[in-house]
Amino acid sequence: MIIGVPKEIKNNENRVALTPAGVTAFSRKGHPVYVQKTAGHGSGFSDEAYAEAGAVMLNTIEEVYAIAEMIIKVKEPIASEYPLIRENQLLFTYFHFASSEELTHAMIAQKAICLAYETVEKDDRSLPLLVPMSEVAGRMSIQEGAKYLEKPMGGRGVLLGGVAGVKPGEVLVLGGGIVGTQAAKMAAGLGAYVTIMDISLPRLRYLDDVMPANVDTLMSNEYNIRQQIQTADLIIGGVLIPGAKAPSLITRDMLKLMRPGTVMVDVAIDQGGCFETSKATTHQEPTYVVDEIVHYCVANMPGAVPYTSTLALTNATLPYALQLADLGWQAACIKNEELRKGLNIVQGTIVYKGVSEAFGLPFQEVTTVLETAEV
Numbered sequence: 001m002i003i004g005v006p007k008e009i010k011n012n013e014n015r016v017a018l019t020p021a022g023v024t025a026f027s028r029k030g031h032p033v034y035v036q037k038t039a040g041h042g043s044g045f046s047d048e049a050y051a052e053a054g055a056v057m058l059n060t061i062e063e064v065y066a067i068a069e070m071i072i073k074v075k076e077p078i079a080s081e082y083p084l085i086r087e088n089q090l091l092f093t094y095f096h097f098a099s100s101e102e103l104t105h106a107m108i109a110q111k112a113i114c115l116a117y118e119t120v121e122k123d124d125r126s127l128p129l130l131v132p133m134s135e136v137a138g139r140m141s142i143q144e145g146a147k148y149l150e151k152p153m154g155g156r157g158v159l160l161g162g163v164a165g166v167k168p169g170e171v172l173v174l175g176g177g178i179v180g181t182q183a184a185k186m187a188a189g190l191g192a193y194v195t196i197m198d199i200s201l202p203r204l205r206y207l208d209d210v211m212p213a214n215v216d217t218l219m220s221n222e223y224n225i226r227q228q229i230q231t232a233d234l235i236i237g238g239v240l241i242p243g244a245k246a247p248s249l250i251t252r253d254m255l256k257l258m259r260p261g262t263v264m265v266d267v268a269i270d271q272g273g274c275f276e277t278s279k280a281t282t283h284q285e286p287t288y289v290v291d292e293i294v295h296y297c298v299a300n301m302p303g304a305v306p307y308t309s310t311l312a313l314t315n316a317t318l319p320y321a322l323q324l325a326d327l328g329w330q331a332a333c334i335k336n337e338e339l340r341k342g343l344n345i346v347q348g349t350i351v352y353k354g355v356s357e358a359f360g361l362p363f364q365e366v367t368t369v370l371e372t373a374e375v
């Protein structure tokens with residue numbers, strides 16, 4: 001199968017969907033790889049590194065879309081890319097269709113095969129191609145939070161780890177999933193005193209077993225949250241209710257219980273945020289202040305660390321991409337249920353219920369479409 005890797009053109013997106021190591025993996029199996037020049041620059045991979053790994057470098061995005069049977073990307077295509085997408089071309093990338101009716105109609109019109117990273121799903125319902133970005137954002141939340149706790153950045157002026165004779169800072173983590181676990185580990189590693197809250201008792205039991213001694217677990221409810229925020233220096237929001245907007249766990253009236261200069265990092269902002277006063281920000285202007293509380297609400301945190309994010313993402317996507325190339329998308333999706341769940345739109349037909357429900361558009365079962373799809 002011919003593989004194409006365009007340069008990401010969405011504003012401020014520096015990741016790339018395939019590393020030189022990935023090119024070698026495809027080449028070894030006889031799949032030619034075409035990469036757009038400078039596609040890897042934002043992540044620190046030179047054109048020479050791709051060429052040495054066996055890729056053919058192309059000058060323009062048009063050439064990449066024109067030659068490839070499978071396009072591997074990071075972000076959803078933007079309007080200027082729509083006309084480049086060909087009928088029956090396989091697109092393997094993040095789409096987040098439910099948040100864009102325009103994109104959904106465009107992909108239906110292009111009759112492409114849209115396999116979305118975010119809906120590839122394992123038996124245990126985990127989302128293996130979202131996990132790496134949650135890991136990055138969770139770890140980064142402490143790094144960012146620690147920075148904004150500094151006085152010149154608007155924070156309380158607290159060093160999370162403390163020093164001899166001075167108590168460490170307090171970190172409260174709401175949500176003990178991927179983001180929360182990684183955040184708690186990082187904060188604990190810095191020497192902070194950490195409390196992690198979740199509504200799942202089995203999850204709290206697990207965390208209690210594996211976390212170091214400076215991490216406590218606590219049931220998440222309004223009473224406990226009101227108590228904890230009074231002494232926390234840094235609060236991380238990492239809750240998720242699949243398919244729903246995140247709940248507002250810290251309401252505006254609760255801000256006055258907190259000490260001025262407390263920092264809140266709302267990682268869940270991409271699902272609407274879990275603090276009432278959260279609104280999405282960018283890396284250009286990551287924070288704002290409400291009632292003397294510093295809010296950090298960047299919706300694409302991993303974008304600031306593209307080198308790490310690219311490697312983390314491609315480690316997870318490459319085995320699936322290789323399977324698609326080896327077997328063809330149809331056989332791969334029949335054989336591998338995880339990949340099948342990633343199919344959102346096939347040759348103009350929506351096959352993912354959440355997308356059809358979001359816009360009241362017609363839907364067909366993926367199995368029916370797989371049997372009748374043209375290859």
Ligand SMILES: NC(=O)c1ccc[n+]([C@@H]2O[C@H](COP(=O)([O-])OP(=O)(O)OC[C@H]3O[C@@H](n4cnc5c(N)ncnc54)[C@H](O)[C@@H]3O)[C@@H](O)[C@H]2O)c1
Pocket residue numbers: 131133134135137174175176177178179180197198199200203220238239240241246247249266267268269270271298299300301302
């Ligand atoms: N901003 C970014 O750049 C970025 C990057 C990656 C992920 N995210 C987002 O971070 C959020 C968390 O992702 P994740 O992978 O850790 O999800 P996850 O499903 O692994 O964990 C979510 C946890 O929240 C818990 N939870 C649900 N309701 C709760 C409540 N009321 N109180 C406390 N805990 C509660 C769940 O039990 C679960 O353990 C998601 O919204 C995700 O989209 C944002």
